Amino acid sequence: MNIYKISLFLILAFAISSCTEQYVFQNTGFESALVVEGTITNELKNQTIRLSQVYELEETGPKLEKGANVFILDDKGNEYQFAEKDTVYESITPFKAEPGRKYQLKIKTSAGKNYTSDEQALTTETKIDNVTATVETVNGERGVQINVNSFDPTNSSKYYRYEYTETYKVIAPLWSPFEAFVIDVPAVPEDPREGTPGSPASENISIVRRTKQVRICFSTKKSNSIILNSTNALSEDRVHFPVRFISNQNYIISHRYTIFVKQYIQNLAAHTYYKTLKDLSSSGSILSPKQPGFFYGNIKSVENPSEKVIGFFEVSAVSSERIYFNYEDLFPREPLPPYYESDCEMKEFADCTGDPPCAAVQLRSVIRSRELIYFSGFSPYFLVKPACGDCTKFSSNIVPPFWID
Template sequence: MKTKILYTAFLLVLFFQMGCTEPYVIETVGYESVLVVESTITDEMKPQVVKLSRTSTLDNADVLTEYNASVTVVGNNGDNFSFSQDNETGFYVSNQSFSAQPNVSYTLKIVTQDGKQYTSSAVTLPPSVEMDEVFGERIVSPTEGKDGVQVLVNTEDPTGNAKYFRYEYEETYKIVAPNPSPYTAEIINFDDEWYTFDVILTPREPEIICYSTEYSTGINQTATTELNENRVVRFPVNYLSKLDAKMQTRYSILVKQYVQSVEAYTFYKIVKELGSVGSLLSQGQPGYVTGNMVSEANPNEKVLGFF
């Protein structure tokens, strides 16, 4: 009898909570279509990339790619690099590989398909600093709910010129299917009223092993300005739970370190504090952050991004 009373009371409380909760639909007020610029030109010899998109409403998680723009990076040494849009990704990729050179100022110039022109402030390449060490370490922290491997970075700049660092990574892992299927399934004759259908099974060679590569998201950076030494020590780059399928067979991680200016560091710091998720710059920003991109025709026009 006691069990029944407790069970009934729990149901009453549950029904009460469900009855008092109503969904709230977020409405966007005063939406502006703002150009979003995302680019990091590095000293690595490779095709450089510029990503252009538009802000979206808070209830729209889609990335609104900016198409058919003219993108150019110009150096004060006379270098001029043109970019073309990749049909698959929508990114703008330089037509030739190049690397940013020391003591050269670079400017990003953009002309959108409606003829509007945007220009970045001239920026120079910060001093290059190699990472001292990338290593994994077992971590068990019941208070943080962690039991797995933490990927850490150590870096030091004895010259003291590099103080602001940002990190990205790409991870590749091997997957072995526990129960590989010897068939390819195709659904036909689907009835959306009665939800009936037929399945055709076609024999195939079982796919047992595959590899997957994923890229880091969000903003992960640090500064040494408030430290006694100009060293980055045991900075966490990525965490992997011991239950993560990525860890089961084979795993590798490539960590990239970017040395930034104080202006770039401050920009990304504010963007992160505003709640950037999913990508380096969230298209659904709750507020506007001034970067170093401006409209040539209207300096008051909002442009989100930092070159």
């Protein structure tokens, strides 16, 4: 969701909204604010809450809020305590949101400041019927359109938010089962007593079989934008929503691809909050004439209600679905998309000294630096860029536990 990436803009928006000329920003009045990312669901699991502070333009990432006391209180007096774990606060015991119950987030920071959310109830539980992948042309570009389909016969879901995680197989096109190393051979002095001649130091090239699997890899990426949908203007609460479009020239679908889609049902307040976040984070919105300035979510300071707090605590019914497809399933007999590395041309090196095409010195240099890696040959040698023959240069050779070929 990356709320913390947007949060700095929210603090700055009202300060620069009146600027109409080019302005070099000077950070002279930075104002901190707590950022809360919290969604609990009807899944039985360890729920998570993320706390951070907005960060300045020159900083590289969010300041995580450490040492806070975080818990959720329901309308029957049950408390669900959270403990700090890595970059989030995680519930100590698994629990799930129950229909008809109300939940409230409570936070006490290490500085002794208290924050509380409005009470929230679980939204309508509407499951995804299916996720489909079809070949379509969108904005003049041919590719794969991934749609989410669901239906709420009670006509009460209305507001939807989506997240997805995609995983895809990568196959290095110029892989070799062998790799090359430069071996330093020390000089051997002449031995007159034994009558053996000496030899100068040398750099030998050794070709050995690989001990690591580097041909097939798997990459996983999560959606990083706010994806919203509403059926409020429709006569029935039926969803056929394009959650992801992938060009047929995108290498991520070259072999096998899977997407795991999660559908969150939101209430109107949560949907409005996320829609405003999305509008603010869109291109050019910070300097647009329609500036909303700072806006509040449903979390407030107990001691100082006027304090700026960014974030929204929601209790959302969620469902999920995963699909797989191969490139050839959708684009039979069509050439594969361009590979991750666009320049996979083999480079030839003659292992000799003297004028070109001799390149013994350069050959050893690129092997040592791993600027190029071995593909084939003994003299001449054929080398390629690392990513062309070793997919672990940008991906992982660990097979995901959910993967199905």
